[in-house]
Amino acid sequence: MTGNAAVDAEVTSRERVLRAAAYLFRTKGFDATSMREIAQLAGLGKSSLYHHVPSKQQMLGELVDHGMDQLTSALQRVATADLPTTERLRLAVRTHVLTYIEHRDSVACFIQEGRALTGDQRGAFFAHRDRYEGWFRELVADGIAKGEFRPTDVKLAVFAILGMCHWVVRWYRPDGGFPPEKIADDFAEFAVRGLVTGQEGG
Amino acid sequence: MTGNAAVDAEVTSRERVLRAAAYLFRTKGFDATSMREIAQLAGLGKSSLYHHVPSKQQMLGELVDHGMDQLTSALQRVATADLPTTERLRLAVRTHVLTYIEHRDSVACFIQEGRALTGDQRGAFFAHRDRYEGWFRELVADGIAKGEFRPTDVKLAVFAILGMCHWVVRWYRPDGGFPPEKIADDFAEFAVRGLVTGQEGG
DNA sequence: GTCTATATATTGATAGAC
DNA sequence: GTCTATCAATATATAGAC
Numbered sequence: 001m002t003g004n005a006a007v008d009a010e011v012t013s014r015e016r017v018l019r020a021a022a023y024l025f026r027t028k029g030f031d032a033t034s035m036r037e038i039a040q041l042a043g044l045g046k047s048s049l050y051h052h053v054p055s056k057q058q059m060l061g062e063l064v065d066h067g068m069d070q071l072t073s074a075l076q077r078v079a080t081a082d083l084p085t086t087e088r089l090r091l092a093v094r095t096h097v098l099t100y101i102e103h104r105d106s107v108a109c110f111i112q113e114g115r116a117l118t119g120d121q122r123g124a125f126f127a128h129r130d131r132y133e134g135w136f137r138e139l140v141a142d143g144i145a146k147g148e149f150r151p152t153d154v155k156l157a158v159f160a161i162l163g164m165c166h167w168v169v170r171w172y173r174p175d176g177g178f179p180p181e182k183i184a185d186d187f188a189e190f191a192v193r194g195l196v197t198g199q200e201g202g
Numbered sequence: 203m204t205g206n207a208a209v210d211a212e213v214t215s216r217e218r219v220l221r222a223a224a225y226l227f228r229t230k231g232f233d234a235t236s237m238r239e240i241a242q243l244a245g246l247g248k249s250s251l252y253h254h255v256p257s258k259q260q261m262l263g264e265l266v267d268h269g270m271d272q273l274t275s276a277l278q279r280v281a282t283a284d285l286p287t288t289e290r291l292r293l294a295v296r297t298h299v300l301t302y303i304e305h306r307d308s309v310a311c312f313i314q315e316g317r318a319l320t321g322d323q324r325g326a327f328f329a330h331r332d333r334y335e336g337w338f339r340e341l342v343a344d345g346i347a348k349g350e351f352r353p354t355d356v357k358l359a360v361f362a363i364l365g366m367c368h369w370v371v372r373w374y375r376p377d378g379g380f381p382p383e384k385i386a387d388d389f390a391e392f393a394v395r396g397l398v399t400g401q402e403g404g
Numbered sequence: 405g406t407c408t409a410t411a412t413a414t415t416g417a418t419a420g421a422c
Numbered sequence: 423g424t425c426t427a428t429c430a431a432t433a434t435a436t437a438g439a440c
Contacts, residue, residue, distance in 0.1 A: 013423075013424095029231070029233060029317075029318075031231060031233035031234045032233045032318065034414080034415065034416085035415080035416060035417085036414090036415085036416095044423095044424070044425095045424065045425055045426085046416090046417095047417085047418085047419095047424080047425070047426080047427095048423070048424050048425070049417095050416095050417065050418080051423060051424075052423090055416075055417075056416065056417090057416095115231075116231075116234065152388065152391075153380075153384070153388060155380075156380065156384075156385060156388045156389070157388075157392075159366075159369065159370075159373055160366045160388070160389060160392045161366075162369070163365050163366040163367070163368070163369025163370070163372075164361075164362045164363075164365040164366045164369075165365070166365070166369060166372075167361065167364070167365025167366075167368060167369060168361075168365070170365075170368075171361055178355075178357075178358065182355070182358075183358060186354065186355060186358045186359075186362070187358070187362060189354075189396075190359075190362045190396040193395050193396045194391075194392040194395050194396050198400060215405075215406095236432080236433065236434085237433080237434065237435085238432090238433085246405095246406075246407095247406065247407060247408085248434090248435095249406080249407070249408080249409090249435085249436085249437095250405070250406050250407070251435095252434095252435065252436080253405060253406075254405090257434080257435080258433095258434070258435090
């Protein structure tokens with residue numbers, strides 16, 4: 001028992017190591033986190049880490065992939081919904097926010113620490129990120145084509161929406177007074193209001 | 203001449219060092235940047251840095267302060283404008299975006315690297331950040347009180363707006379195809395549409 | 405004001421006992 | 423599967439010549 005709920009669960013040592021790393025990468029950043037700290041939080045000597053993971057870089061790569069998987073698998077459940085584009089956007093924003101909050105540590109690695117990757121892992125990260133953004137762009141473009149959304153630059157609209165969503169990483173605290181559902185609802189409403197047609201005659 | 207426009211200007215050595223550091227802190231992050239790299243970009247041996255700056259930490263503190271000054275001084279020119287709250291919000295978002303783009307390196311230090319500070323500098327950073335957020339909260343609360351904005355949680359609204367604005371750090375490139383004015387206009391429109399009353403009867 | 409040389413600490417990672 | 427001991431590299435920072 002380390003006193004940290006993210007690490008104390010009954011799981012394999014390898015998983016304890018990865019969870020400790022994800023927690024520290026989210027809260028301190030990859031470069032500011034040492035293998036010694038990860039080992040300490042996981043309850044091991046630092047050399048023991050290398051029995052479970054080949055390197056610090058490889059750990060980050062695995063965590064970034066895992067965070068990306070959480071986001072994309074959650075989003076795909078929403079992407080296929082047979083709903084008006086406006087409601088699909090609402091669902092997409094809600095899903096992103098709730099998925100982040102539920103899987104904070106690994107998703108934060110994807111959102112914040114991807115640039116610390118090198119080599120093939122770095123390229124894969126940017127490809128995955130672009131794919132995720134691309135899905136939102138298709139959604140917004142679809143809404144404009146259908147006349148549900150006002151005509152506006154699609155890329156900037158998605159940067160605005162994902163900026164709002166991704167920034168949650170920087171301020172959300174479980175004891176911060178905002179239930180996840182409240183944040184998800186309010187942010188979905190912001191995204192929809194920013195895009196739906198209306199007030200053009202003002 | 204280093205080939206980097208942010209550093210080549212005709213200025214004192216001290217300023218060259220600070221500009222090199224700011225550029226690297228923005229693009230690589232504080233922890234991933236070494237004094238050796240800063241010296242190289244500034245065109246000095248690494249020991250020579252310490253003639254101009256007492257430590258790496260102190261440099262970051264100075265840059266974070268400078269970035270914060272850019273944002274707050276620009277915002278204060280807007281804060282006193284005698285305009286409807288809706289237009290003051292539009293101006294505030296526009297000003298934030300344009301100020302970031304003009305003073306990217308130091309403002310990015312304020313937005314992204316503040317958490318790397320320690321001791322008194324760390325406390326001062328959080329105080330300044332809270333003050334900046336507080337100004338936006340007053341603006342939003344004022345708009346709600348006057349009936350210009352729909353009733354909504356003020357803190358979440360400001361997190362949404364500043365998230366959208368701060369995330370520009372992560373995607374803006376001078377050659378990215380978006381003129382600063384275009385980004386500023388679109389983002390101001392998003393913020394306003396997210397908050398103004400309307401469509402409540404739908 | 406810039407340099408060479410160096411002190412000291414810490415890093416990620418490895419070797420090998422148990 | 424975890425440990426102690428250690429390696430080689432790099433980090434920030436200092437001392438002192440010029």
